[in-house]
Amino acid sequence: MIWAAAAMAFYQAPVLSGVIAEGTASLAVEQIARHYLGAVGGTFAILGVIVLPITSGDTAFRSLRMIIADYLNISQKEIAKRLMITIPIFILSIMLTFMDFNILWRYFNWANQATAAIALLVSTRYLFLKGKNYLVTLVPASFMLYAVTVYILNEQIGLGLNYTLSLIIGLFIAIGLLGLFWYSGLKQKGQLDSTHVLLNDHLSIQEVRAAREIVL
Numbered sequence: 001m002i003w004a005a006a007a008m009a010f011y012q013a014p015v016l017s018g019v020i021a022e023g024t025a026s027l028a029v030e031q032i033a034r035h036y037l038g039a040v041g042g043t044f045a046i047l048g049v050i051v052l053p054i055t056s057g058d059t060a061f062r063s064l065r066m067i068i069a070d071y072l073n074i075s076q077k078e079i080a081k082r083l084m085i086t087i088p089i090f091i092l093s094i095m096l097t098f099m100d101f102n103i104l105w106r107y108f109n110w111a112n113q114a115t116a117a118i119a120l121l122v123s124t125r126y127l128f129l130k131g132k133n134y135l136v137t138l139v140p141a142s143f144m145l146y147a148v149t150v151y152i153l154n155e156q157i158g159l160g161l162n163y164t165l166s167l168i169i170g171l172f173i174a175i176g177l178l179g180l181f182w183y184s185g186l187k188q189k190g191q192l193d194s195t196h197v198l199l200n201d202h203l204s205i206q207e208v209r210a211a212r213e214i215v216l
Contacts, residue, residue, distance in 0.1 A: 016028060030042070033045040068085050107157060110155075120137045121145070123141075150166050150170035154166035
């Protein structure tokens with residue numbers, strides 16, 4: 001947001017697009033940083049901009065490796081088993097660098113919004129199981145799910161369908177997914193007893209264990 005505000009103050013509307021087209025967003029960052037902070041301060045700001053995606057990328061790779069290892073039940077104590085997951089991830093990542101960045105960025109934007117929809121659905125399930133007001137997350141989750149579905153159906157990076165057709169098909173897909181989500185939620189809630197840790201996450205581990213022992 002700070003960089004966006006700086007760009008709006010530094011450039012006129014058509015100029016920024018030309019700068020980005022000429023040298024990508026990095027050129028705009030360099031011009032803004034050097035103008036407001038001078039040579040020394042601007043250099044430190046640019047280094048900060050460089051370090052940030054590096055550390056974010058390292059965290060993303062590490063998280064992805066741990067998620068895959070967890071799903072496949074692969075121990076990560078040995079270096080060989082770490083490399084068994086890490087090397088294919090790096091190979092795929094290197095392949096992605098040969099893609100048009102603008103197209104890749106659009107996939108990232110879509111995935112980002114899809115992740116937001118999933119997070120809202122997870123929050124909805126939690127509130128539902130806890131007997132709380134789940135509508136506060138279900139309503140935006142439904143909208144987000146429909147939006148990301150229509151987008152990937154309509155855009156050229158997806159199926160490239162007609163916009164009107166995408167709206168109709170997206171509506172059926174969203175309703176179908178929400179129906180499955182609701183059905184699985186009812187099924188899960190019916191399988192939980194009053195001592196389940198999910199329903200007692202406000203208690204300490206010792207209190208949860210004590211409650212289970214009383215029931216047993």
